[in-house]
Amino acid sequence: MKLLLLTLALASLGVGFAYNQKAPVLPDPKLSPGDVLTSDTAIICVSGYTKTVRNVPQSLKEQVYKEYGITSRESGEYEIDHIVSLELGGSNSVRNLFPESFKTMPLNAHVKDSLENKLHDLACSGKITMQEAQTAIASNWTAAYVKYVGPLPGGAQVIGSTALTVKVPVLPTPSPVPMQNTAQGSGSAADSALPNADGSCPNTSPIKVSKAGIYHLPTGDGNYQRTKAKSCFASAAAAQTAGYRGIK
Template sequence: MRTPGTTLDVTAADICVSGYAKRVRNVPSAVKRQAYASYGVRSHEPGEYEIDHLISLSLGGSNSIRNLWPESFRTQPWNAYVKDELENELHRRVCAGRIELAKAQYVISHNWIIGYRIYVHTKPTSAQARRKTRSRSRRSYSPPRSQFDPPVP
């Protein structure tokens, strides 16, 4: 796995402070170039990719190269805009006490597409996949505990 995901030593209380992700975001251009190179992306057009945090900063992800990957804005239907929806939903749930931070990190790092289907409950349409993330209504559904339970140490 090229990008296994790494986290910072933070708690839900830390990440739920307004502006947290903005304060910890720091990915130098050289590290971004390294992330592109590790995936064989030698050149790209503006707006084609972003260097994404597999475990988002809003869920305690780190700026380490082990947590960064080039994520497409153009692939359909699973792309950067759609993953952002899951990141936002998991962050809302962590901050509302509806999911443990470690479980949210596990979900997004192990298979974010399945996580999207479980926590966002829809299959993105082409229009959804193209637009910027919009605020979603909160839902009361919680998946069965057997799905995406992180391994117990």
């Protein structure tokens, strides 16, 4: 009886029973350390950018649930979250995905979303670098929340007082390359380049445009390697300006 009363008391205070044990609040760095597509604010901070790169098929989501040992779930209980969010330049790679609960209290997907929005605003306004934002959220988002937003809700403490050391891969920002012949579309010559003879793109203009008029990004896009480019662009924004679209 005393044990039952203690259990109820702790539950009422949100202590000890705040988290569903199978629902990770932090990702497992061995399974998903975080991964980025770009750190270029000229691309990331453009309105509508995330719609052009969001591409996580259901099969990949199921793979992530399986890797984390989640064999059953209620509707609306989880989302497959981007550790480094798309609005911070994160990729769709399985290395950047983990199952995040909406129902764990007081830390859950809604709380992390507010951090993502804050970091986006800070990085896009130049108050911190995009690389700083990416590394902070990939290392330990609860610690990043305290640093950039304020105290965690509900009196929660940072999980894992020693922040993980996670190296977030950052692609170099491509430099525009002048060319003599421009690809079809309205993009400028400085933002586009001719593909190599084997259908690949030069390192300075890695975005591939297929014959179907769809552009493909070098990371987080399963079709990238097998796509033979008809034209290449320095950034997704340049490809969009030229009239091409990303994968739906």
